[in-house]
Amino acid sequence: MHQVVVPNGSYSHCCVSFPNHIMDDYVYCVENATFFDARNSDYMKNTRRQMLKGEVPVQCRRCFDEEQLGKKSHRIRSNEAWDSAAVHSLVEYSIANDFSVVEDPTYLDLRLGNRCNLKCRMCSPWNSDKVYDETIELLHDDSFKEIWTTTYGQPPQKIGPWYNSDKFWDDVKSNKNIKKIYMTGGEPTLINKNYEYMEYLIEQGLGDKVELFFNLNGTNIQGRFIELLKAFSKVSINVSADGKDDLQHYIRYPSNWDVIEKNFIALMKIKHINLGVTPVLQTYNVLGLDRLLYFLDGCENQYQRKIHIDILISYHPNYSNALVMPETIRKIGAERLNTFREQSIICQRDQLSNNSIHSATEFLLSTCEYEKYIEQFVSYTRILDRHRNMHLIDMGPELWNLLNDNNIII
Ligand code: SF4
Numbered sequence: 001m002h003q004v005v006v007p008n009g010s011y012s013h014c015c016v017s018f019p020n021h022i023m024d025d026y027v028y029c030v031e032n033a034t035f036f037d038a039r040n041s042d043y044m045k046n047t048r049r050q051m052l053k054g055e056v057p058v059q060c061r062r063c064f065d066e067e068q069l070g071k072k073s074h075r076i077r078s079n080e081a082w083d084s085a086a087v088h089s090l091v092e093y094s095i096a097n098d099f100s101v102v103e104d105p106t107y108l109d110l111r112l113g114n115r116c117n118l119k120c121r122m123c124s125p126w127n128s129d130k131v132y133d134e135t136i137e138l139l140h141d142d143s144f145k146e147i148w149t150t151t152y153g154q155p156p157q158k159i160g161p162w163y164n165s166d167k168f169w170d171d172v173k174s175n176k177n178i179k180k181i182y183m184t185g186g187e188p189t190l191i192n193k194n195y196e197y198m199e200y201l202i203e204q205g206l207g208d209k210v211e212l213f214f215n216l217n218g219t220n221i222q223g224r225f226i227e228l229l230k231a232f233s234k235v236s237i238n239v240s241a242d243g244k245d246d247l248q249h250y251i252r253y254p255s256n257w258d259v260i261e262k263n264f265i266a267l268m269k270i271k272h273i274n275l276g277v278t279p280v281l282q283t284y285n286v287l288g289l290d291r292l293l294y295f296l297d298g299c300e301n302q303y304q305r306k307i308h309i310d311i312l313i314s315y316h317p318n319y320s321n322a323l324v325m326p327e328t329i330r331k332i333g334a335e336r337l338n339t340f341r342e343q344s345i346i347c348q349r350d351q352l353s354n355n356s357i358h359s360a361t362e363f364l365l366s367t368c369e370y371e372k373y374i375e376q377f378v379s380y381t382r383i384l385d386r387h388r389n390m391h392l393i394d395m396g397p398e399l400w401n402l403l404n405d406n407n408i409i410i
Helices: 035-039 042-052 058-068 074-082 085-096 129-138 142-152 166-173 192-203 223-230 245-251 257-268 289-303 327-343 345-349 351-365 370-388 397-405
Strands: 002-005 107-111 180-184 211-216 235-239 273-277 307-309
Touching: 002 035, 042 058, 042 085, 058 074, 129 142, 129 370, 142 370, 166 192, 180 192, 192 223, 235 257, 245 257, 245 289, 257 273, 257 289, 289 307, 289 327, 289 345, 307 345, 307 351, 327 345, 327 351, 327 397, 345 351
Parallel strands: 002 107, 107 180, 180 211, 211 235, 235 273, 273 307
Antiparallel strands: none
């Protein structure tokens, strides 16, 4: 019932699966396959077979890992949200028909290319064309090339405008079952085809029938976007921000916190939007993430507006994983998250936010093998800072000082 097209135009079965492309002997993508073909690939049939046998497909590992930390994973939340007789009958059909499906999906996840205005430190060229351009420049640096090759293998391929294909849009529009559309990117507010598709849904009289769900970086909320949102009765928006002020600028470069704050307030004023924030817990914000969370708590209080928080954990690339940090630093970060959770009005009201912050705390305290990547973190940070004319200390001296205390010099 759910299907994803990732920014390079390949199909995927889920937005958090990894590796996330549907592959048999070749990758199913918009150029060579329809949604139907991809849903009935051997890969997908095998994934369904494994799930129904109670096995954990390797690409689904992340959800099961999160569940071990006590978090309600995407898997569990999706099962709860979509549990219905209709879905059970799809499952029955699939079991009886060699795990194939004939119904159109009800939930489409469309990631129309990698156009973005930011180059976040944990991001990849497949999700941001700015990261792509920077990566191509940095691959001339031998130390960067080594980190890149160990992390990703081959140099990245440029992503073309596959989303302009009429065949693709005919396929999308032929789908009569749609109940929900998820749009991210890249940055979806920069991608004109997203606006065109919203306009198409409105013209078809589907504003009350189709739920829209966005992940935005919060830097580009235009009047055109706000007006289109008003034509849909069910809208959820998650804003991705990883810190406040200089920390946000440093990680999600070159975003400006003041702009994000202003845009966030504009979104809060549209009362029917279900509004959330999805920070990515990573090496750089282990100590400073709580300042963003206090800001959100203050917003909920001041604007009498429900906000939910879902902390995502950066597992990959290794140098972005918060577990790379020395235990002493992670313990301080965990304590701060815990202190926030205990006094937060959002966490008192919303169990999912509470749960998400609790599992991020547990994650920081978990035992791990990741500290061995600290040299990679140091090297990556130095190279990127030199290239961007920045320094870790720009986001505040605390992390830099504590790293120094641990003989980790940036
Ligand atoms: S905003 Fe999103 S897509 Fe753009 S660089 Fe940051 S993480 Fe990547």
